[in-house]
Amino acid sequence: MADLLPRSVQVDDLLLGPGTPYSITKILGGGKPDADVGDRPRPREDGSVFGRDRLQGRLLSLEATIDTDSYLAAQAAWAELSVVWDAKRVRDMPGAVMALRVRQFDGATRVVFGRPGRITPADEELLNLGRLDVVMDFRCIDNKCYADVETTNAISIIPPSSGGLRSPLTDPLTTFGRGEGVGVLEVGGDVEAWLVSLITGPITGPVVDVPLLWKASLDYQLYATENILIDPQPWSRSVRKNGFANMRGKLTPDSPYLSEMLILPGAHEVLLRGIDPTGTASLVTTHRDAFLTL
Numbered sequence: 637m638a639d640l641l642p643r644s645v646q647v648d649d650l651l652l653g654p655g656t657p658y659s660i661t662k663i664l665g666g667g668k669p670d671a672d673v674g675d676r677p678r679p680r681e682d683g684s685v686f687g688r689d690r691l692q693g694r695l696l697s698l699e700a701t702i703d704t705d706s707y708l709a710a711q712a713a714w715a716e717l718s719v720v721w722d723a724k725r726v727r728d729m730p731g732a733v734m735a736l737r738v739r740q741f742d743g744a745t746r747v748v749f750g751r752p753g754r755i756t757p758a759d760e761e762l763l764n765l766g767r768l769d770v771v772m773d774f775r776c777i778d779n780k781c782y783a784d785v786e787t788t789n790a791i792s793i794i795p796p797s798s799g800g801l802r803s804p805l806t807d808p809l810t811t812f813g814r815g816e817g818v819g820v821l822e823v824g825g826d827v828e829a830w831l832v833s834l835i836t837g838p839i840t841g842p843v844v845d846v847p848l849l850w851k852a853s854l855d856y857q858l859y860a861t862e863n864i865l866i867d868p869q870p871w872s873r874s875v876r877k878n879g880f881a882n883m884r885g886k887l888t889p890d891s892p893y894l895s896e897m898l899i900l901p902g903a904h905e906v907l908l909r910g911i912d913p914t915g916t917a918s919l920v921t922t923h924r925d926a927f928l929t930l
Contacts, residue, residue: 642740668691827927
């Protein structure tokens, strides 16, 4: 992943900004997006009763100039930009998104996820002079911007010091107690981040516990060659075994919805629990710090 220079944008593999034929002149849409409001009239009096307001995905608008020394160079740059904004790879696949990375001035690089939208050339006659002004939209999947780099944290399970049968006896019987592994992760940003959890076996009844926030349990036995990825991010929103099999139905009824697997900025303990007599099961968590501004 290339480091972006100030006032640069990357969509797919295409770079726009210093050192490219594309000069970014404006990046708009960093504010609060529109909301689907749940207001209703107040019965028999003035005013409204406020319900739940659901924010739409933000809409980024980029203004750029293709500035080259010839018609042929400008035409080639315009064609390359048009192919990327056509987004054939994602628009034929429900739920698929692309990443747009942006670095404004000397600030940090942020990334949003969504799909290219409208693209409009201002005056195509300028192509004859090797120049073209372009306005582009990018439809984001949510209202947040994210850190460019993911933060990971690895946790290994520790088996209990002793096992044995305990009363009351229930089926199935097991002579192994539940082990536990603990890790601490630091969450930056301004708002809640999504916590992605990769559990690797062997482990029976794995539990990912973020104390005081939520606890996700799986009614399943993972073998040593298997893993389950719980990914609540809006552009993924899935529970998969070995990257393929849908395991969402294995989440226990007391587990939160995927849309609720968020962690607040600050320091958090994360625990992995389950039955693993080998002591080799592990949990790797991943998150991106989240922000409301670019």
